Amino acid sequence: MSHVAVLGAGSWGTAFAKVLADAGRDVLLWARRPAVAEAISTTRTNPDYLPRLRLPAAVRASTDAAEAITGADLVVLAVPAQTLRGNLAEWARHLEPDSTLVSLMKGIELGTTKRMSEVIVETAGVAADRVVVVSGPNLAAEIADEQPAATVVACTDTDRATLVQASVSTPYLRPYTNDDVIGCELGGAVKNVIALAYGMTTAMGLGDNTRATLITRGLAETARLGVALGADPLTFAGLAGLGDLVATCSSPLSRNRTFGEHLGRGETLEQAQTATRQTAEGVKSCLAIRDLSRAHGVEMPITEQVERVCHEGADPRTAMAVLMSRKPRPE
Numbered sequence: 001m002s003h004v005a006v007l008g009a010g011s012w013g014t015a016f017a018k019v020l021a022d023a024g025r026d027v028l029l030w031a032r033r034p035a036v037a038e039a040i041s042t043t044r045t046n047p048d049y050l051p052r053l054r055l056p057a058a059v060r061a062s063t064d065a066a067e068a069i070t071g072a073d074l075v076v077l078a079v080p081a082q083t084l085r086g087n088l089a090e091w092a093r094h095l096e097p098d099s100t101l102v103s104l105m106k107g108i109e110l111g112t113t114k115r116m117s118e119v120i121v122e123t124a125g126v127a128a129d130r131v132v133v134v135s136g137p138n139l140a141a142e143i144a145d146e147q148p149a150a151t152v153v154a155c156t157d158t159d160r161a162t163l164v165q166a167s168v169s170t171p172y173l174r175p176y177t178n179d180d181v182i183g184c185e186l187g188g189a190v191k192n193v194i195a196l197a198y199g200m201t202t203a204m205g206l207g208d209n210t211r212a213t214l215i216t217r218g219l220a221e222t223a224r225l226g227v228a229l230g231a232d233p234l235t236f237a238g239l240a241g242l243g244d245l246v247a248t249c250s251s252p253l254s255r256n257r258t259f260g261e262h263l264g265r266g267e268t269l270e271q272a273q274t275a276t277r278q279t280a281e282g283v284k285s286c287l288a289i290r291d292l293s294r295a296h297g298v299e300m301p302i303t304e305q306v307e308r309v310c311h312e313g314a315d316p317r318t319a320m321a322v323l324m325s326r327k328p329r330p331e
């Protein structure tokens with residue numbers, strides 16, 4: 001069996017490399033920064049992202065993406081959503097002819113409003129049935145700690161989904177296959193936006209009624225967009241929908257929720273960015289999701305307000321008041 005390339009040695013790429021190794025695969029993990037590759041090779045740790053994790057011997061690191069991709073049957077993409085297109089444009093020529101491309105990213109591209117699998121198909125010039133999306137309630141630090149969790153492996157080609165499922169099945173991670181790529185990707189991207197709102201309400205001292213309302217109405221607007229784009233509404237009741245939304249909103253480990261807490265304390269976007277280092281995808285994706293919803297005539301009031309707080313300087317308390325004063329309607 002050939003090896004797996006994991007491109008991106010941040011939190012999720014690193015934890016996912018461990019999952020693959022624990023499932024019996026050899027992994028070559030591409031790190032952008034030489035210091036990260038060096039730390040993994042010499043100490044088997046990635047102290048900047050997951051300081052407690054010791055990586056298995058089957059994970060090797062490199063700063064050479066061509067070396068990682070060449071000969072790999074699975075190519076896992078774990079870079080920030082907004083850099084994917086540029087990264088893949090450089091990497092695509094090294095892909096093996098029938099390799100499977102696995103997307104771990106939870107975002108929508110600014111400007112194009114494309115999902116990550118669409119960006120992959122377009123940039124790598126591969127058929128859509130070669131792209132597999134992995135999405136679910138999978139906070140990287142908890143997976144790295146081997147705390148039991150489940151996830152979804154979505155692909156329009158069921159055989160390919162089953163192959164990836166086998167490559168990520170471990171005693172602590174239970175993957176389910178699904179053929180609804182659109183629903184799984186939207187669930188992952190929009191929950192980051194709702195988690196920003198949840199973080200704001202947490203910092204504002206609001207309680208469980210407010211937060212349950214946010215989760216439920218957040219899921220309603222996610223499903224509305226999903227149905228307009230051709231997703232199966234049932235996907236949003238599953239791991240890649242409700243599961244991920246609940247995990248992200250309720251966890252202090254979530255970068256999106258944490259970013260929202262900074263905004264809820266009255267900090268500006270710049271202040272929140274300075275205080276947080278890792279990728280909080282919802283901050284940029286809220287713009288793209290808002291544009292996508294407007295293009296399809298789908299109302300997404302929470303997303304609209306998160307975008308206003310993040311990018312138009314709106315006060316989170318005013319945003320909440322706007323949401324509460326919307327026209328009465330049936331559930």
Ligand SMILES: NC(=O)C1=CN([C@@H]2O[C@H](COP(=O)(O)OP(=O)(O)OC[C@H]3O[C@@H](n4cnc5c(N)ncnc54)[C@H](O)[C@@H]3O)[C@@H](O)[C@H]2O)C=CC1
Pocket residue numbers: 008009010011012013032033049078079080081083087104105106107138139140141277278279281
């Ligand atoms: N961390 C988590 O718990 C989970 C994250 N995800 C998703 O995985 C994706 C990756 O996120 P994380 O690994 O958590 O982010 P991270 O912030 O921990 O790491 C991002 C990685 O991308 C690299 N990077 C940054 N800019 C780059 C560029 N211009 N070109 C190439 N590489 C660049 C960084 O050096 C770093 O290695 C995101 O879409 C996120 O939503 C999905 C599930 C769980």
Ligand SMILES: O=C(CO)COP(=O)(O)O
Pocket residue numbers: 106136137138139140192195244247248253254255256257279280281
């Ligand atoms: O996607 C995640 C959990 O499934 C991680 O969420 P954050 O990016 O907010 O940390």
